[in-house]
Amino acid sequence: MQRYREIHDLVHVVLGQPTNMLGEVTVKMFEGIQTGLFMCASGGILGVVRLGHRLDHVVRLYVICIVIMTW
Numbered sequence: 001m002q003r004y005r006e007i008h009d010l011v012h013v014v015l016g017q018p019t020n021m022l023g024e025v026t027v028k029m030f031e032g033i034q035t036g037l038f039m040c041a042s043g044g045i046l047g048v049v050r051l052g053h054r055l056d057h058v059v060r061l062y063v064i065c066i067v068i069m070t071w
Contacts, residue, residue, distance in 0.1 A: 026064050
């Protein structure tokens with residue numbers, strides 16, 4: 001858990017994601033895939049629900065996650 005908290009900002013830099021809502025959701029989904037932590041996965045899923053009314057953001061997030069999973 002401590003390692004996760006220590007590298008959160010580094011993940012932002014590596015993925016090139018800003019610290020806005022879309023960037024945080026993207027980082028949470030990436031961390032959920034990489035670490036398997038429930039709080040990361042649930043944060044990513046709930047973040048997508050919150051972004052639901054902005055379809056272009058959800059599509060961009062989906063594309064980013066597909067790229068990350070194949071990386």
